Amino acid sequence: xxxxxxxxxxxxxxxxxxxxxxxxxxxxxxxxxxxxxxxxxxxxxxxxxxxxxxxxxxxxxxxxxxxxxxxxxxxxxxxxxxxxxxxxxxxxxxxxxxxxxxxxxxxxxxxxxxxxxxxxxxxxxxxxxxxxxxxxxxxxxxxxxxxxxxxxxxxxxxxxxxxxxxxxxxxxxxxxxxxxxxxxxxxxxxxxxxxxxxxxxxxxxxxxxxxxxxxxxxxxxxxxxxxxxxxxxxxxxxxxxxxxxxxxxxxxxxxxxxxxxxxxxxxxxxxxxxxxxxxxxxxxxxxxxxxxxxxxxxxxxxxxxxxxxxxxxxxxxxxxxxxxxxxxxxxxxxxxxxxxxxxxxxxxxxxxxxxxxxxxxxxxxxxxxxxxxxxxxxxxxxxxxxxxx
Numbered sequence: 001x002x003x004x005x006x007x008x009x010x011x012x013x014x015x016x017x018x019x020x021x022x023x024x025x026x027x028x029x030x031x032x033x034x035x036x037x038x039x040x041x042x043x044x045x046x047x048x049x050x051x052x053x054x055x056x057x058x059x060x061x062x063x064x065x066x067x068x069x070x071x072x073x074x075x076x077x078x079x080x081x082x083x084x085x086x087x088x089x090x091x092x093x094x095x096x097x098x099x100x101x102x103x104x105x106x107x108x109x110x111x112x113x114x115x116x117x118x119x120x121x122x123x124x125x126x127x128x129x130x131x132x133x134x135x136x137x138x139x140x141x142x143x144x145x146x147x148x149x150x151x152x153x154x155x156x157x158x159x160x161x162x163x164x165x166x167x168x169x170x171x172x173x174x175x176x177x178x179x180x181x182x183x184x185x186x187x188x189x190x191x192x193x194x195x196x197x198x199x200x201x202x203x204x205x206x207x208x209x210x211x212x213x214x215x216x217x218x219x220x221x222x223x224x225x226x227x228x229x230x231x232x233x234x235x236x237x238x239x240x241x242x243x244x245x246x247x248x249x250x251x252x253x254x255x256x257x258x259x260x261x262x263x264x265x266x267x268x269x270x271x272x273x274x275x276x277x278x279x280x281x282x283x284x285x286x287x288x289x290x291x292x293x294x295x296x297x298x299x300x301x302x303x304x305x306x307x308x309x310x311x312x313x314x315x316x317x318x319x320x321x322x323x324x325x326x327x328x329x330x331x332x333x334x335x336x337x338x339x340x341x342x343x344x345x346x347x348x349x350x351x352x353x354x355x356x357x358x359x360x361x362x363x364x365x366x367x368x369x370x371x372x373x374x375x376x377x378x379x380x381x382x383x384x385x386x387x388x389x
Contacts, residue, residue, distance in 0.1 A: 066097055066100075066101055066124035066127065066128065068120065068124065070100055070101070070104045070121075071100060075117060076104065076117070079104055079107045079108070079111075080107060081100065081103030081104045081106070081107050082103055082106035082107045082110060083099070083103055084099070084102070084103075084106075097128070098128050098129075101121070101124045101125050101128055102125060102128075102129075104121055105121055105122075105125050105134075105135065105138075108121065108138070109134070109138060114141055114142045114145040114146070115142065115146075116146065118138070118142050119139065119142050119143070119146070119148070122135050122136075122138060122139040122142070123156075126139075126160060130160060130163075130164045130167050130169065130170055131164075131167055131168075131169050132169070133169050136169050136170070136172070136173045139173070140173070140176060150177050150180055150181050151181070153177050154174070154177055154178070154181065154186070157170060157173055157174045157177060158174075158190060161174065161194070165194060165197065165198065165201055165203065165204070166198075166201060166202075166203055167203070168203065171203050171204075171206075171207050174207070175207065175210060178211070179214065184211045184214075184215045184217070187207075187208070187211045188208070188211075188220060188225075191204050191207060191208040191211075192225070195229070199229055199232070199233060199236055199238065199239070200236060200237075200238045201238075202238070205238050205241075205242055208242070209242065209245055209250070212246070212250055213250060213253050213254065216254050218250070218251075218254075218256070222242070222243075222246045223243060223246060223247075226239045226240075226242055226243040226246070230243075230275065234275055234279050234282055234284065234285070235282055235284055236284070237283070237284045237287070240284045240285065240287070240288045243288070244288060244291050244292065246259070247259045247260045247264070247268070247292075248260055248291075248292075260292055265292065265296060265300070268292050269289070269292065269293075269300060269303065269304070272285050272288055272289045272292070273289075273307055276289075276307070276311075280311055280316045280318040280320070280321050281318045281320065282320070283320045286320040286321065286323070286324050287320075289304070289324070290324060290327060297328075297331045297335065297337070298335065298337060301328070301331070301332065301337040301338070302337075302338075304328060305328060305338070308321065308324065308325050308328060312325070317358070317362070317363050318363075319359060319363050319364040322355050322358065322359055322363060322364075323359070325355060326352055326355055326356065326374070326378075329348050329349075329351065329352045330352065330378065332345075332348060333345045333348055333349060333352075333382055333385070342384070342385055345382065345385040346385040346386060346387055349378065349379070349382050349385050349386065352375075352378055353375050353378070353379065356371045356372070356374055356375035356378075357371075357375065359371040360372050360375075
């Protein structure tokens with residue numbers, strides 16, 4: 001390490017840390033020299049040490065203690081740890097171990113050191129607080145500066161994510177590593193593995209959608225993947241939302257035409273209706289059906305009306321069926337699909353108001369105020385079709 005990098009006192013170092021992290025002014029992103037220290041990461045926690053397995057077992061828990069005693073190490077005697085500046089009347093009671101690791105971490109940030117020992121320090125810091133964005137930001141700088149093989153880093157972050165599945169920072173770090181590798185081939189199996197642990201994990205779904213969008217992937221069998229999850233749990237709204245994303249939002253984001261046109265839309269309507277049979281009290285397929293019909297009510301109105309009428313005739317009074325019928329009739333009044341005269345629209349409006357009343361009084365009492373409000377708003381919207389008093 002350069003001599004000038006070793007002479008920072010705690011006050012100067014703290015100030016520089018704040019500047020790097022953007023607390024004071026703008027952070028500067030500059031390439032800094034590698035430390036001349038000969039530190040080698042401990043093999044057990046090395047980024048390339050453990051193989052990437054597909055086991056769902058949690059038996060190989062990462063230890064919560066740090067891998068190194070920095071205070072007594074010859075390799076770290078040239079570094080003066082930077083204490084956390086007190087700024088609260090109720091400071092957090094950090095453990096001595098936590099204070100030690102992050103004291104040394106702040107010191108490396110202050111001097112701008114990018115080294116192998118800094119990489120190991122990041123592992124210990126991430127083990128103690130995997131949600132610290134500065135740790136992952138610094139780690140990426142070190143990886144780039146040392147030109148580390150990122151295949152090992154992908155294995156490392158896989159292990160970290162296994163223990164911190166709902167942590168934004170670890171998923172973002174993986175995203176950046178995969179971007180640099182330019183290889184998303186492992187990501188579908190990995191996200192599928194994570195979804196087996198929690199099929200509604202927002203972080204996993206968001207990441208999977210990012211991979212599809214960033215790499216412009218349209219030939220992966222995502223609909224089949226969604227279907228498997230929906231069959232396992234028809235109430236998995238995340239899987240339904242991902243299905244819509246693949247067909248509508250992904251093409252739009254990539255500048256391509258929607259995949260939900262013509263025969264494809266017919267198939268999706270049939271698929272959704274099949275899920276509704278026997279599951280009329282499941283909100284997810286009703287929401288999905290409403291979404292895919294958003295710009296296609298005209299050509300498919302007779303089909304969906306027949307489906308709703310059939311379910312209603314079976315004395316099914318699911319709040320989601322009734323809410324869908326209100327939307328459907330609202331479209332008919334506005335667009336005149338079947339209700340073409342003022343009299344027909346007035347009769348349809350009366351039926352809509354009756355459904356709202358049933359929901360408020362019998363079938364969805366908890367949202368009584370909402371259904372009464374909606375009834376009033378629709379009456380005001382279509383006031384010209386109401387019979388004269």
